[in-house]
Structure formats: structure tokens, C-alpha cells
Amino acid sequence: MSYKKGKIYIVGLGPGKREYMVPEALEAIEKSEVIIGYKTYIKLVEDLLKNKSVISSGMRKEIDRCKKALEYAKKGNIVSLISSGDAGVYGMAGIMLEILLKEDSNIEAQVIPGVTAANAAAACLGAPLMHDYAVISLSDLLTDWEVIEKRIECAAKGDFIICLYNPKSKGRQKQIEIARKIMLKYKDKDTPVGIVRNAKREGEQIILTTLDKMLENKIDMLTVVVIGNSQTFIKNGKMVTPRGYKV
Structure with a gap:
């Protein structure tokens, strides 16, 4: 007696606009009979x-x-289990795979990549991530703040470009101030900073500023903040980190 075997696609939707979804994500949703996700992300693909x-x-x-x-x-x-951005970057992929491993399940799971917020924001700004960079979430919901502080300190000391996810919310007002204070120990106050809200989706806003002045601008949970390294510059409205080529 044969039976139908289930499968779980763990799908990254990208920033939200359809043109930034990878074809494989669209195919996975089309093949799926059941779609599961956070209500805000479900709205992004309602027509599908x-x-x-x-x-x-x-x-x-x-x-x-x-x-x-x-x-x-x-x-x-x-089944398609959906996330925004890339499902494997602060998304649903890790949780789903942990549960499958814990249950010792033989259900097939396939992770479909998506354009994550750091890449979307970087494209809006120019080319700020052309060298080594760190992505750090300022949300201390699942990670102790002491650990987050240590990661910011190490990334700043190592002259990494730093992308801040979840930089500020109604309940978290001080964390980004602390993060900036830590970075100013190792980065010049005139270090270029890009602030992108709603990257590659409706209502996109782009601000180019400096580490010294970045907190003068609106920053919230829809924002990605990109802090350059010692070589990053802004010219003609573009934020660029040189890779080292002789041009």
C-alpha cells in the first residue's frame, strides 16, 4: 500500500517585493498545499x-x-513554512530543523534561501559590505545582553563593517545607544553609517550619516543600520567599502 509522503519547505521571502523573491521560493509555495507563517509575512504572498x-x-x-x-x-x-529575508538568518530554518532532529523525524525538509535584510539594505546604500562584516541583532529576547555587547566590542575592535538588525523598539531604547558607545571606542566618530528603513519594499527610506550623528535619525524595528569600517566612504550619495583593488 503506497502513501503520500509529506515535505516541509522552509522559505525565505526576501524583503517583500515579488521581484526580490528567488524563483525557487515561488515554486515551493506553488507546490505546497499548506502555508504556515507569521501573519505579517503571510500578507506579503496573499495573492499566491x-x-x-x-x-x-x-x-x-x-x-x-x-x-x-x-x-x-x-x-x-x-508544507511551506515562510520567513521574511532568508529563513536561515534569524529565521525559521534553525528552529524547524532542531525540532525535526529532536523528534528524530524522517520528514524531508528543504531550506530555500532569500535575500536577507543586510543584503537588501546594502544594495540600497551602494556597496558597503565589500569587505568582512558582522551581522548583530540588538534584540536581547533570546540572547543575553552581555553576550551581544561582547560581540559588538569584538566586531568593532576588529574593524568589521557592522550591520545591526532589530536596532530599536518601543521596549528597547537604550541598547543602540550602548552599541554606539562601544563602537566609538574603536571607530572614528566620522565613520560612515547607512540607515535603511523598509529596504527594497514600499516606503523605503535611506539616510547617510556618521557614527557620531546616527542617533539623530529615526531608527526602529523596520530599520537596518550599517556602520562602515575604517576604509568606508560616502561619495555622490553612495556608501562604499573598498575591497582593495587598485582602481
Whole structure:
């Protein structure tokens, strides 16, 4: 007796606009019978979800969404578990794979990459990530703040370009101030900074400033902040970090 075997696609939607979704992500959603995701991300692909079962939930329900995806896949369904950006960068891929490993499940899972916020913001700014860079989330919901501070210190001391995710929220006002203070120990106050809100989606806003003045601008959870290294410069409205080529 044959039976239908389920599968889970863990899909990165990119920044949100359809042209920035990779074709494989679109194919995975098309193949899927069940779509599971955070309600805000579900809205980004609503037009693709006709005749599909859709399960959406609010923030901090990540584990529940993964368990639901496994439940449907065990029943033989093809499931897409969606994230914004890249599912493997602060997204759903790690949680889903951890749950599959814990359950010792033989359900197939495939991670579909997406354009992450750092890459989207960098493209808006010019070419600020042309050399070694670190991506650091300022959210201390799942990571102790002491650990985050240490990572900022090490990245700044090592002259990395630094991309800050989740830089500021209504409940987290001081963290970005502390991060800037740490960076000023190792980076010049005139270090170029790019602030991008809603990168590559509707309502995009781009600000070019300096480390000294970056906190004078609006920064929130829809923002990515890119702090350059000692070689980064801004010219003609573009933020560029030289790779070292003789041009």
C-alpha cells in the first residue's frame, strides 16, 4: 500500500517585493498545499495562496508554527513554512530543523534561501559590505545582553563593517545607544553609517550619516543600520567599502 509522503519547505521571502523573491521560493509555495507563517509575512504572498490551507499566527509563536508544519507534513502534506529575508538568518530554518532532529523525524525538509535584510539594505546604500562584516541583532529576547555587547566590542575592535538588525523598539531604547558607545571606542566618530528603513519594499527610506550623528535619525524595528569600517566612504550619495583593488 503506497502513501503520500509529506515535505516541509522552509522559505525565505526576501524583503517583500515579488521581484526580490528567488524563483525557487515561488515554486515551493506553488507546490505546497499548506502555508504556515507569521501573519505579517503571510500578507506579503496573499495573492499566491488561493486554494491552499493557510495557518498564520502572531509574534513569539515560532515553535508553534514549526510544530504545526511537522504535524501537517506527517499527514502527507507539502508544507511551506515562510520567513521574511532568508529563513536561515534569524529565521525559521534553525528552529524547524532542531525540532525535526529532536523528534528524530524522517520528514524531508528543504531550506530555500532569500535575500536577507543586510543584503537588501546594502544594495540600497551602494556597496558597503565589500569587505568582512558582522551581522548583530540588538534584540536581547533570546540572547543575553552581555553576550551581544561582547560581540559588538569584538566586531568593532576588529574593524568589521557592522550591520545591526532589530536596532530599536518601543521596549528597547537604550541598547543602540550602548552599541554606539562601544563602537566609538574603536571607530572614528566620522565613520560612515547607512540607515535603511523598509529596504527594497514600499516606503523605503535611506539616510547617510556618521557614527557620531546616527542617533539623530529615526531608527526602529523596520530599520537596518550599517556602520562602515575604517576604509568606508560616502561619495555622490553612495556608501562604499573598498575591497582593495587598485582602481
